Amino acid sequence: MLLHVPNVLSKEQVLSIRQAMEQNNHWVSGKSSAGTQAKNIKQNLQLDSTSELYQQLSQFVLNQIRENILIQSFTLQKEILPPLFNCYQDTGHYGNHVDSAIHYTTEKNKAVRTDVSMTVFLSEPDEYEGGELVIEDTYGVHEVKLDAGDAVVYPATSLHRVESVTEGARIAACTWIQSMVRDDWQRSMLFNLDLTIMKLREKYGDSEESVSLTSHYHNLLRQWADL
Structure with missing residues (x-):
């Protein structure tokens, strides 16, 4: 089941995040967080997770996710990983893949099972061409391209991809949740x-x-x- 969650971030909050990113260029290759198989199909940029900017923005977005009533009800969250920030531009894309079943947090030094995936869009749909998040599940194929500040939440078991961005830049935050209910x-x-x-x-x-x-x-x- 997919869920569209509107206004996880307000327009003002999105603007503040985007301005901070533009003023501090801390983008690195997205392959740094990819597994062996994913490195061959992943072409994007990622906000450097060792930077102070990342720590500030990630904690802020994490707090907004935790406080959202709809996300709480849908995911029954037990653990939420700190969000990563990615940028797709200049034909950047991410081919078909399923997210890793287990992620390890350096902050808590523990393993987190990824039951639910989430993408929070930080670019408006008219800022870029292409870049659809395509999710495949038992009900078919779903193309997702939402307003800035909105999120899509879906089972981490789903095969999914990000289509090539042919114009502009697609910026988003993504994270994974371990639910109290695995199924x-x-x-x-x-x-x-x-x-x-x-x-x-x-x-x-x-x-x-x-x-x-x-x-x-x-x-x-x-x-x-x-x-």
């Missing part, structure tokens, strides 16, 4: 149930029916959560 189908069921509960509470308040559904939600989560 995508179970997460989708819980998300849909949670949305229904929220809509019922908004319309009718804490009715007997909404309280009953909330009980079912938490009992399912109790069964499926991996803590």
Whole structure:
């Protein structure tokens, strides 16, 4: 299941991030974070993760992701990796691949299972040509090109790619999440149930029916959560 999350970052926040990137040129080859197989199909730039600028921007975007209610409900986050920032330009692209199952954090010195992938767009669609994020799943092929500040969240098991950018520059942040619920189908069921509960509470308040559904939600989560 794919989810479009609008306004993870406001337009003002995107502008501030972009201005900081333009004033401090800390871009390096994206191959530095690629595995052996990915190096052959990855052509982009990445904000240097050793720079002070990266540390500041990554922590800021991470905080915005953590606070987003829709992302919380959809991912049931247990761990979120610090976002990476990438830039595709001059025919930059990333061929078909599946994200690594395990990432290692230097900050916490621990392994994180990547259940969910996320891309937060930092360029407006009319700033570049090409650059679609193409995600393949059991429901078909999906092309994603969102407004700056919006995010797409999808299972990390999905085959995906970034099409060649033929004009302009496509800048985005990407990260991976370990969920309390490993199974995508179970997460989708819980998300849909949670949305229904929220809509019922908004319309009718804490009715007997909404309280009953909330009980079912938490009992399912109790069964499926991996803590």
